[in-house]
Amino acid sequence: MKNYLGVGISVGVLAGLWTQVSVQLGLVTWVAFIAWACFFAAGGGATGFRKGLAANLSGVVWGWLASLVAARVGFPGALAIIVTVLAFVLCVQAAAPLLSFIPGAFAGTAVFFGTSFAFWPTVLALVVGACLGWASGILGERIQKAVDRSPGTSPSEPAEPAEPAGPVTPAAA
Template identity: 35%
Template sequence: MKKSDALTVSIGVLAVADTYITATVFPVPVWVTFIAWASFFVVGGGPRGFVQSVASNLTGLIIASLSLLAIALSNQTPMVAAICVGVGSAAMVQASKLKLLKVLPAVVWGFASTVGTSVATGKAITTAGIQNPALIAAAALITGALFGIVSEFLGDVLSHKPHTAPNSIDLALQESQK
């Protein structure tokens, strides 16, 4: 099977699994898992891409959490919020100077996923416990990266042609060509 067709099957089947799992037994935002899944492929895939994607996404998550915390601890005016987001955005660009975090969009996706999770859940960044939006987003980001690496592996498996042992006719042809 062609690599693109193999990935189509792999990603399609795993997207069903991801959506079902996040809707039933592991309630994290499915859209965050898909963002992290895409991030895995954008940074290059493979084990190195897995590490780079998770590190970048979680760096964005940390910067977003600090930005949201600064907003929560302020008078929460639109100008203060805008300044906090601006400082967070600048911090993301600076973080991307590190080789591991060099794909800036992957950092930004972690930031956006965290803010989006806070808005979607209606939970402030100061929420204690497992309902904290940063913890929920972190779990979803890591889950998405896991789906990325599994889908890549399955795509590789499906795209390889099976190796068959030569039959007697093939062996006879090889001998006659010598």
């Protein structure tokens, strides 16, 4: 549990601040949380930031293009065909290393659709969310280091023993 204390504190505080600020400014609060989750799911740090945000933004762009096509075609089954092609593209773009986080691309498209096709508000919230992920990762590490150095914990103390892998049997007497 202790290993997650730093990130828990940093995420909690930043989430509260983001919620207050975004509501006051009329920004799309929930979209940032999706990008924030993608940051951690893509590995955190610089890699999670780059891959998560790039995939999220590509998903928005592909979703925007799909919405343009859907608005211009009106035959039965058109939407299903558009979604089929869109899902295919979101997967095959993962051949590019920067876009290799497929869930992030789907999340980007989904939040674009979820905001009723609000392109710039969606993009802004995704960028803020990725930045919040980065900040919470850095702050979480710093808080965790401070907690680990707190009184009663010393670097010279031995580490706690690992949990046994199997059932423990009493020692023979």
